Amino acid sequence: MGWDIEIDYDKCVGDEECVNACPASVYEFEDGKPVIAELDECLGCETCVEVCPEGCITVTEV
Ligand code: SF4
Ligand code: SF4
Secondary structure (H helix, E strand, O other): OOEEEEEOOOOOOOOOHHHHHOOOOOEEEEOOEEEEOOHHHOOOOOHHHHHOOOOOEEEEEO
């Protein structure tokens, strides 16, 4: 059991909020956009979902 993360890059404004808010350092910031670097570390807390102003992020239990 784990978590899958999807980012809608068409909506992302690159404000880095998700990167800074994630308590598990799942994201890295590259070329102005967040990338999922450590998916195995995801806690499924949805903090990134809540802080994203554009509704770009979906976290799903898999
Ligand atoms: S759900 Fe929580 S742990 Fe997972 S990427 Fe988002 S903020 Fe980080
Ligand atoms: S919080 Fe949302 S808009 Fe901001 S960098 Fe992350 S995915 Fe993009």
